[in-house]
Amino acid sequence: MNKYIIDLTTGENDNTAQYKAKNDIANILASIGYKEINYKYFDNHILKSFSLFKTRNHLKNCRSGIFVYQFPLGSKRVDPFLIKELKKNDSLKKVAIIHDLESLRNHSDDSEFCKKEISELDNFDGIIAQNHVMSKWIKSKGYKGKIVSISVFDYLNSELSMTKNKNNGIIYAGNLSKEKSGFLNNFESEIPVNVYGINPSEKYPTNIKYKGNFPSDVLVKKINESFGLIWDGSSLEECNGTFGNYERYNTPHKLSLYLSTGTPVIVWKNAAIADFVLSNNVGVVVETLHDVETVINEMNEEMYTAMKSNALEISQKLRRGYYTIQAIRKIEEAI
Structure with a gap:
């Protein structure tokens, strides 16, 4: 046939x-x-x-x-x-x-x-x-x-993140426009956040560092953070606006990017991908971004190690289709 x-x-x-x-x-x-x-x-x-x-x-x-x-x-x-x-x-x-x-x-x-x-x-x-x-x-x-x-979409990629603990910050990658990622302008935290992508803001809170825009095959080599964040909209309280509401239905390619490198994720509890994240124990689900710092701080190393191990297992599947x-x-x- x-x-x-x-x-x-x-x-x-x-x-x-x-x-x-x-x-x-x-x-x-x-x-x-x-x-x-x-x-x-x-x-x-x-x-x-x-x-x-x-x-x-x-x-x-x-x-x-x-x-x-x-x-x-x-x-x-x-x-x-x-x-x-x-x-x-x-x-x-x-x-x-x-x-x-x-x-x-x-x-x-x-x-x-x-x-x-x-x-x-x-x-x-x-x-x-x-x-x-x-x-x-x-x-x-x-x-x-x-x-x-x-x-989840597969993500052909030969790179793996070797981060072994929960204390290496968060990565956020994608379109950094105000409509899609405006929440970053108010995401103040003790946890460092590295952002990559197009349309960055002129100024972010001190914990957020803009690292540039790179093709996907270069970006995967730079990922060494403990978590990958998936969030859309202007609000810290929920994923809102056109792109935030879309999170209720779609599976963002960011999920594939992060997991293909073995990086556990942080997602909104009402996102369509929340079930996948929880059932595979490859990250955490939060109601608001205000919860992120507490969730990570209260997580012990055994919990993170389990998530990391599961993310690495999923990465093997993603990287072979x-x-x-x-x-x-x-x-x-x-x-």
């Missing part, structure tokens, strides 16, 4: 990890026999159109089998265009791996947008959702196909 996976690369210089999840999934599936179909993104309108039509031609040549689409792949124009082309091929079983759902993020109050996004997903025989919370939401919106959950392969096997059987 023919098996295909679509991948996304860029023709532009990029110093963020925005394509890593898709690239890793494509590489993992290629390692078990899937053929990669590449869509190359360009900012330039002419180059973008050329690349889109080139990818469409590749889709036309796909023979009967399974096609895995990474959703969303691109812009408002890209996904409808390519999904429409896929729909024409009745010989293919179609699977969507969900990287983001804008109905849950930037359009959470827009019922018409939600209907449109779900209608796009209705073109797929099966879906790999990020977690059970997202799966339940998709089903509640009327999707009738098969759904499995991946739980375990969760992707498990999810794809399940959806292949289901459809």
Whole structure:
């Protein structure tokens, strides 16, 4: 049986990890026999159109089998265009791996947008959702196909953090914009926090140090903190705003980044990933950021060592594509 996976690369210089999840999934599936179909993104309108039509031609040549689409792949124009082309091929079983759902993020109050996004997903025989919370939401919106959950995205990486105790501070990596990470401006603590990423604030509290922005393969070599923080919004009390509310449904790629290096995590108790963190004992769950210092101070070394050991065990799975392969096997059987 023919098996295909679509991948996304860029023709532009990029110093963020925005394509890593898709690239890793494509590489993992290629390692078990899937053929990669590449869509190359360009900012330039002419180059973008050329690349889109080139990818469409590749889709036309796909023979009967399974096609895995990474959703969303691109812009408002890209996904409808390519999904429409896929729909024409009745010989293919179609699977969507969900990287983001804008109905849950930037359009959470827009019922018409939600209907449109779900209608796009209705073109797929099966879906790999990020977690059970997202799966339940998709089903509640009327999707009738098969759904499995991946739980956590794999993260291909050869680096491990050798930190052995709880006293080496916290790392926070990602987009540092005010809307996404504004809480950092008020996160005063005795615990040092090292932050990495784009759009840093001009000034942070004295315990927070901005360390720069690096490609993912460089960043993983720098991680030696005791914990990785996953938090979005402007508030210390809860994850709030557009991105904070999204934490209730999605599995942030930060989780994969931290755990791939064997670093235990700190997450919000109402986040969709809280269950994964607790059930695998790979970190702590807090109600507010005010609780972080107390939780770490009251943690004994035996507790931290257990979390660290579990995080290292999970890292072995993430770094060999375990969760992707498990999810794809399940959806292949289901459809």
